[in-house]
Amino acid sequence: MPDRTASVPLASIPGIGPQRAELLTKLGLHTHDDLLHFVPRRYEDRRHLKPVSEAQDGQAITVRGKVHAAKPGRWGACKLDVTIGPASLTSSQHLVHARWFGFRPWGIKEGCDIFVYGRISRDKKGRWTMSNPEYEIAHDDAESFIHIDRIAPIYNLTDGLTQRVLRRLMFEATQKTPFTAPEFYPAPEKMISRQEAFRVIHFPDSFSDENRARQRLAYDEFFVLQCVVALRRLSRATAHRRRADRADDLHQRWLASLPFPLTNAQRRVMAEIDADLSHGPPMNRLLQGDVGAGKTFVAVHAMLRAVEAGEQAALMAPTQILAEQHALNLRRWLEPLDIRVDVFTGHTRGKKADRLQGGELDLFNTRPKAKSLGSVVIGTHALLYDRYAANQLGLIVIDEQHKFGVLQRLALSRKGQNPDILVMTATPIPRTLGMTLYGDLDVSVLDEMPPGRQPIVTKCRSVKELDKFWAFLLKQIGEGRQAYVIYPLVEESEKVDAKSVKVEFERLKKLLPQVRLGLLHGQLDPAEKDRVMTALRAREIDVLLATSVIEVGVDVPNATVMLIENAERFGLAQLHQLRGRIGRGEHPSYCVLVGEPRSLEGWRRLKIMEETTDGFRIAEEDFKIRGPGNIFGTEQSGLPPLHFASLESDYDLLAQARNHAAQIIRQDPTLAPWPGLREKMQSGGNAVSLVAVS
């Protein structure tokens, strides 16, 4: 049974005329169902307001009182200074000076009964003050029971809509207008009904009720997502994969040629991959390993296994620079084994695509075909969009998966004859997100660094200390080391107050004439990028000035110094990735973060980089600060919006929903007994619509 509320237009709700309907549209609310899903941003317990005298400096509180005086402030008419306190009390102990700067709050007059909410602090004279608090005028009228003496929901607003008006509309929509929110799957018994949950979440009688309602609705969201994940997993697990007998010699010979032994972790993960490749369904594996853990070797191992079975393998990298670097290494390792290595990036594509015909990758060949034992292809996502290339593949390795997103991974897994897929990422994925975005993958972890690595010393410094840094840099160069200096911008910008790599390149040429500088950014043409990277590897460049184009994968072990300017403009996970470009060799490495964060929070963030090189900790912090959408790009990640559930704090709920979903899918993968569930899965956003629910 479909939700009947889904299509009920707003105008049919009492109190919503065309004008208000339009305002609500600005909040993204078009139907009654949208209103139900419009979760309060917070609640105010207006039954038990704390007296101001009990407040602590800096705390956010709600105060109710009578306006003693309302007057425009001294610095122009825009500033309003309001003194409020409980009507019966006038001692300054209980007064609050609420101030609004830059705009005049509407409707506040002497004698008004108002609520104000904001951070309270003591000013120099010892008075309690609040700056730009949220406010709401209390009226003693027939509808006051909706707003006063209860736990009042506080919603996001838009211009022209007051909290009070919106709350009344929400009351109308959720408590008075009849609606149905049918159960669409057998929810856990102890949970409250969906219908009840929608009612309660807007106007709860207690916070425990509110919590139960939220849990129920969050569970529904997780459950739908996890059904998607379970179905995806099932469809891969039951996919047919033809497996040929494989020879065993190539990877043995390759291992023997390596200058150092594998780490135990590398060996373990390779064995996990071998196990995947030795039986029926296609491999579907995620390899997590911090920057520098040695994922490339694992990738090569997997690719060699494919070649041994007579299949073609591809390695997909997010940038041309990284693809070329991989090509360089793989040629060095694989050509002695008579395996051809082709590169297929945006810039090589035009030339080579012309030569592609009839779905034969071999046509890229520049060497006689007869000689090679097999071939591997390395490319950027250009590879993905080439119908000849990708359809021939038996195995696909996606390096730095977080740069691609789930959509592309799924697109790839549909290519060809159910290819084996290995996705690799250095960005640790917080576990809730892992269970959601990557829940259909088996996971391997490279939790051991190759031996002999030196720790990276990281320091946060102010711009004033740059001179000291240059002196240090010269000393390191004198000892034969190389360095990166990273800037947020390619070109100077009027809009953004940050340094640009082009301007600094010219400036540093003069400041450090004795140093051989290189310049690298995304706007250079591919041949130039190539030339710069080659020069860097050949040690013809001492200091490479770059944007974040070098963020992923670049591996030049002799580079041991990194300076990141305007560090506050980069995300933590990104800083960690950038820093991962050093500390790759036998020499000690140094990373200096120069920035001027505007807030304490900003400093705290950078300090985390000083404290730890543990990618998992950094990712969790980043996740807490910026939320999943910003790190993984919610849209490209394919995660639908979550109204009630939180990936930050609902781990247990998610785990429960996952088990439950797996059980339901096992019971009946067609979902025939629960048509509502099927409908929800198909309508719930991109992640969901992506699944071929067969």
Ligand code: ADP
């Ligand atoms: P990432 O996991 O970041 O992709 P790479 O595969 O680029 O790491 O490896 C980082 C560096 O460590 C490379 O220079 C690589 O040659 C080296 N390396 C990888 N495995 C080992 C090992 N077992 N012993 C020593 N060095 C290794």
Ligand code: MG
């Ligand atoms: Mg790598």
